[in-house]
Amino acid sequence: MTVADVAREAGVAKATASRALGGYGAVSDEARDRVLAAAEALGYRPNELARSMNTGKSKTIGVVVGDIENGYFGLAMRGISDAAKRAGYDIILVNTSEDVEAEIDAVRLLLDKRVDGLIVAPASAYRTEHLREVHQSGHPLVLLDRRIESLPAVSVGVDIAPAARAATRALVAEGHRRIAFVSALGTDGERYSGLPLGVSSVTDRLVGILQGLEETGIPISPELIRFEAHGAEKTHAVIADLLALSEPPTAILLSDSLVALNVLLAFRELGIKVPRDVSVVAFDDVDWAAITDPPMTVVSQPIYDVGVTAAEELLRLMRGMAPDATTLRLPAALVERDSIGPVAVSAQ
Amino acid sequence: MTVADVAREAGVAKATASRALGGYGAVSDEARDRVLAAAEALGYRPNELARSMNTGKSKTIGVVVGDIENGYFGLAMRGISDAAKRAGYDIILVNTSEDVEAEIDAVRLLLDKRVDGLIVAPASAYRTEHLREVHQSGHPLVLLDRRIESLPAVSVGVDIAPAARAATRALVAEGHRRIAFVSALGTDGERYSGLPLGVSSVTDRLVGILQGLEETGIPISPELIRFEAHGAEKTHAVIADLLALSEPPTAILLSDSLVALNVLLAFRELGIKVPRDVSVVAFDDVDWAAITDPPMTVVSQPIYDVGVTAAEELLRLMRGMAPDATTLRLPAALVERDSIGPVAVSAQ
DNA sequence: TTGTATGCGTTATCAG
DNA sequence: CTGATAACGCATACAA
Numbered sequence: 163m164t165v166a167d168v169a170r171e172a173g174v175a176k177a178t179a180s181r182a183l184g185g186y187g188a189v190s191d192e193a194r195d196r197v198l199a200a201a202e203a204l205g206y207r208p209n210e211l212a213r214s215m216n217t218g219k220s221k222t223i224g225v226v227v228g229d230i231e232n233g234y235f236g237l238a239m240r241g242i243s244d245a246a247k248r249a250g251y252d253i254i255l256v257n258t259s260e261d262v263e264a265e266i267d268a269v270r271l272l273l274d275k276r277v278d279g280l281i282v283a284p285a286s287a288y289r290t291e292h293l294r295e296v297h298q299s300g301h302p303l304v305l306l307d308r309r310i311e312s313l314p315a316v317s318v319g320v321d322i323a324p325a326a327r328a329a330t331r332a333l334v335a336e337g338h339r340r341i342a343f344v345s346a347l348g349t350d351g352e353r354y355s356g357l358p359l360g361v362s363s364v365t366d367r368l369v370g371i372l373q374g375l376e377e378t379g380i381p382i383s384p385e386l387i388r389f390e391a392h393g394a395e396k397t398h399a400v401i402a403d404l405l406a407l408s409e410p411p412t413a414i415l416l417s418d419s420l421v422a423l424n425v426l427l428a429f430r431e432l433g434i435k436v437p438r439d440v441s442v443v444a445f446d447d448v449d450w451a452a453i454t455d456p457p458m459t460v461v462s463q464p465i466y467d468v469g470v471t472a473a474e475e476l477l478r479l480m481r482g483m484a485p486d487a488t489t490l491r492l493p494a495a496l497v498e499r500d501s502i503g504p505v506a507v508s509a510q
Numbered sequence: 511m512t513v514a515d516v517a518r519e520a521g522v523a524k525a526t527a528s529r530a531l532g533g534y535g536a537v538s539d540e541a542r543d544r545v546l547a548a549a550e551a552l553g554y555r556p557n558e559l560a561r562s563m564n565t566g567k568s569k570t571i572g573v574v575v576g577d578i579e580n581g582y583f584g585l586a587m588r589g590i591s592d593a594a595k596r597a598g599y600d601i602i603l604v605n606t607s608e609d610v611e612a613e614i615d616a617v618r619l620l621l622d623k624r625v626d627g628l629i630v631a632p633a634s635a636y637r638t639e640h641l642r643e644v645h646q647s648g649h650p651l652v653l654l655d656r657r658i659e660s661l662p663a664v665s666v667g668v669d670i671a672p673a674a675r676a677a678t679r680a681l682v683a684e685g686h687r688r689i690a691f692v693s694a695l696g697t698d699g700e701r702y703s704g705l706p707l708g709v710s711s712v713t714d715r716l717v718g719i720l721q722g723l724e725e726t727g728i729p730i731s732p733e734l735i736r737f738e739a740h741g742a743e744k745t746h747a748v749i750a751d752l753l754a755l756s757e758p759p760t761a762i763l764l765s766d767s768l769v770a771l772n773v774l775l776a777f778r779e780l781g782i783k784v785p786r787d788v789s790v791v792a793f794d795d796v797d798w799a800a801i802t803d804p805p806m807t808v809v810s811q812p813i814y815d816v817g818v819t820a821a822e823e824l825l826r827l828m829r830g831m832a833p834d835a836t837t838l839r840l841p842a843a844l845v846e847r848d849s850i851g852p853v854a855v856s857a858q
Numbered sequence: 859t860t861g862t863a864t865g866c867g868t869t870a871t872c873a874g
Numbered sequence: 875c876t877g878a879t880a881a882c883g884c885a886t887a888c889a890a
Contacts, residue, residue: 175877210623212867216882231588240579243605255603257591275558426801453774455803523861560883564866
């Protein structure tokens with residue numbers, strides 16, 4: 163069933179049928195009625211591919227994320243999806259497994275499929291030529307969660323540093339001076355040797371933490387800043403290593419909910435009690451944070467809204483409007499529950 | 511940059527350039543080299559929309575789920591995505607918020623965009639005309655997680671009944687005779703009045719449970735079968751109601767991980783201890799199940815594999831091959847941890 | 859092996 | 875307001 167069929171059935175020209183069906187141009191009421199009736203009768207459905215071809219618009223946006231299985235992106239995805247749907251857009255979702263090569267391919271393929279815009283959570287802050295090309299060639303692009311300093315594209319994420327600072331100060335207020343940070347970020351085995359890191363959202367956490375430390379006059383100990391904690395085993399090793407230090411941490415900040423989960427698992431295996439032995443604060447107020455023992459103090463992030471905002475900014479860009487700002491950060495907040503306690507006597 | 515540009519640059523006809531670029535038909539090595547070089551020089555990228563238009567294939571599959579934010583679908587999505595990518599397919603993801611109308615629209619729109627196939631987790635077992643149409647019109651369709659009795663389309667899910675039966679028997683083995691089942695399924699306020707339910711995956715759980723009960727000679731108590739437990743408040747109400755019964759349950763089976771979370775939350779508020787006061791088994795071995803207090807006994811489901819299998823079955827269908835089977839069920843397993851205990855003395 | 863001409867289903871242009 | 879006709883970018887039957 164094509165427009166031609168409908169036109170013939172309605173006794174009008176293709177152009178008229180097309181106008182009536184597409185709801186544009188000028189069509190007499192009578193002609194429109196005949197066309198619509200014919201379309202209904204024939205069960206006509208437009209071929210969106212053909213339509214896209216000469217409008218140049220596909221009513222589709224591409225979303226490229228590292229791990230859709232991760233609750234963080236799942237929720238952001240939901241926000242993107244809801245906002246996009248409201249505007250009549252569909253979403254092509256590509257999961258890169260945090261692999262830059264896969265990201266490069268994905269971006270190219272999505273452009274080949276003529277998506278109207280792109281939302282990308284960049285896997286790396288270093289390999290960014292492909293995104294720069296996209297941006298410079300005028301394709302609407304919004305960076306999700308992570309920003310790239312050298313790329314003036316719009317980025318939408320969470321203003322995490324202030325909350326990280328607040329979390330750190332909350333720890334210091336309970337007497338903690340040996341405060342560790344554990345992240346799953348891949349650093350090719352290298353130890354911490356200064357900012358920035360490869361992923362801005364992790365950098366921002368650390369920036370806030372270091373600021374909180376400095377303000378309270380606590381010296382920064384590079385040996386307490388740890389990466390590569392992905393997976394239960396590696397995380398267990400990182401925690402065991404940290405605890406074996408001559409001056410072990412009395413508090414640990416956990417970079418994301420997956421790290422938090424693995425750390426709690428390691429604690430259980432090692433017989434560590436929170437907050438008796440170690441105090442803990444995790445980034446991201448995941449749903450299960452309230453049922454851990456004890457309920458976990460966390461930095462809550464408006465992830466769904468980040469998704470909504472990212473999509474809305476992209477829509478602005480696609481309409482040719484100026485973005486609200488080149489870097490949009492939504493506020494995070496410290497949600498105090500019971501995983502912070504005073505420093506254990508034996509550790510003081 | 512179009513094929514025409516490349517052809518001109520390479521000094522060949524459009525058709526030759528098209529063949530060289532598309533990697534089909536017969537092209538001399540020399541011509542191919544010239545075309546590829548020209549394409550490279552001009553930065554040519556194919557317009558996949560145009561390509562799709564006359565091949566009839568879009569290399570895209572549509573996936574329609576109720577809630578991408580839900581870890582279950584997030585993981586299944588990952589499986590689908592991985593399998594699809596291996597075969598060179600992209601995915602258009604639509605979230606329906608478990609709304610049938612949204613599902614109907616989504617299916618129609620995806621077809622308009624000429625997806626090559628569809629994977630749908632049906633929101634309802636009753637409103638299925640749209641899916642029947644899709645199937646009957648010959649479009650490759652795979653049902654995810656939930657099957658529809660009257661629809662002979664391929665469905666891929668988990669063989670949950672045997673595991674539900676095993677879970678029930680494990681409960682009975684510890685002396686439980688008052689065993690409840692709590693689900694988030696919407697039933698318009700109606701109480702349980704027989705099978706099947708609106709969602710086959712929930713029906714299957716109940717079938718297994720009832721079977722386990724019958725086999726062990728325990729009478730079925732309709733008042734212990736509860737629905738509508740979605741959200742923390744409603745779940746709290748359901749639990750409070752259950753516990754206020756003259757003969758309250760000593761064990762509860764939780765239909766999914768979200769229900770489990772809300773029930774644990776309600777327990778905490780009500781001062782109920784697991785398994786001292788109530789024993790618990792939850793469906794779906796969500797990542798945090800191992801860190802609850804105590805670690806939770808669960809029915810583990812191979813969700814990622816369900817996603818992979820669904821995508822692979824769809825690929826078979828799209829290739830015109832017969833499906834492996836019309837109903838594919840992957841095995842579930844009872845993972846025993848510590849949330850099942852003997853019946854409390856006061857309740858016996 | 860290569861080139862020519864035509865079709866895919868729309869929208870857009872321009873007379874009428 | 876309507877109709878014929880030309881794009882859109884590519885694939886493909888057919889001829890050379």
